[in-house]
Amino acid sequence: MNTNKSVLVTGGTGNIGSAIVAELLAQGYQVKVLCKDATSAQKAQDMGAVAVAGSLTEPQRWLEALTACEAMIHTACTFDEQMGAIDTALMQAVAGHASGRAAPLVLVYTAGCWAYGSHDEVITETTPKHSVADFQWMLDNIAWLSGKENIDLRVVSPANVVREEEHYLPPILSWELERCGHPVLPADEAQTWPLVERKNLAELYRLVLERGRQGEEYIGSAEHRAPLARLLRQLSEQPIECAQAAQWAEIYGTWTEGYALQQVFSSDKAIRELGWQPKLFLNLD
Structure with a gap:
């Protein structure tokens, strides 16, 4: 074109x-x-x-x-x-x-x-x-x-x-950090997400x-196995609260089920x- x-x-x-x-x-x-x-x-x-x-x-x-x-x-x-x-x-x-x-x-x-x-x-x-x-x-x-x-x-x-301007942190993790005052993950600290x-x-x-x-x-x-816990620790020293997928669905909607998927691309x-x-x-x- x-x-x-x-x-x-x-x-x-x-x-x-x-x-x-x-x-x-x-x-x-x-x-x-x-x-x-x-x-x-x-x-x-x-x-x-x-x-x-x-x-x-x-x-x-x-x-x-x-x-x-x-x-x-x-x-x-x-x-x-x-x-x-x-x-x-x-x-x-x-x-x-x-x-x-x-x-x-x-x-x-x-x-x-x-x-x-x-x-x-x-x-x-x-x-x-x-x-x-x-x-x-x-x-x-x-x-x-x-x-x-x-x-x-x-x-x-x-x-x-x-976004580079947001320290490459997925938006929902930023929302949760602000809402809860500490880091939150849908599954566990070993969880990774593919990022671009x-x-x-x-x-x-x-x-x-x-x-x-x-x-x-x-x-x-681009980053096929981004370690979420390590990303969060760059922004907060508070303990990470895990296993919050069900709560995310209640707060944001059932579409957040995607955040609990196991994926490497x-x-x-x-x-x-x-x-x-x-x-x-x-x-x-």
Whole structure:
């Protein structure tokens, strides 16, 4: 894909999406960002993108903005009880709109590591998926989109996404540290999570846009076995409270079941086929 082409990004002012927007703009892309309110619109404009007024729940109001775009990168999610139904309706609207295009719409769809469930072996793109129930809709929508004409579907499955500015600590661990006043883990102190820094992940999205193959999925994981207890001890000397998965589900929702999964990922496919370079960032020795 030529870098003078136009891309629409959903969730473009969020954690992952804003990094993608910055990456695309730096590479010369014309970027449109779906914005649900004036605050999001200002953020998009401050980044140098074009703000498109609209929401995930009313795609008919903004789909025309997609007409002049060669691609759409979808990172947004409402994270409420209706998130699956909203995403399904949105993808149906996007596919319907794309059916009248002269050329296929490149659609980079965001799945996630929790769609795989727990595995004892290293997870690759060919590993069977056993999704956390709250996110099964991602797999259903991918399967549905795969059969649609004029949709060039490519899937990115990120590990748990962290920010350099937040000491690479997964957000929920920061929330719990603030809420409880001491570190908290869903399982035990030996637990590890696969992590990827959001700017590094944004590079993967761009490469999938430029070099990805239709119908293919690419896992984005850098620190495959990040030791959570050691991460937390860099920020707090308080004892770590463990086995809090059930409480997390009560406080934040059942979607947090994903944090209790046993997972180690491989990003060899993205490295081999796209030239992505996962960046290690933990120095805990």
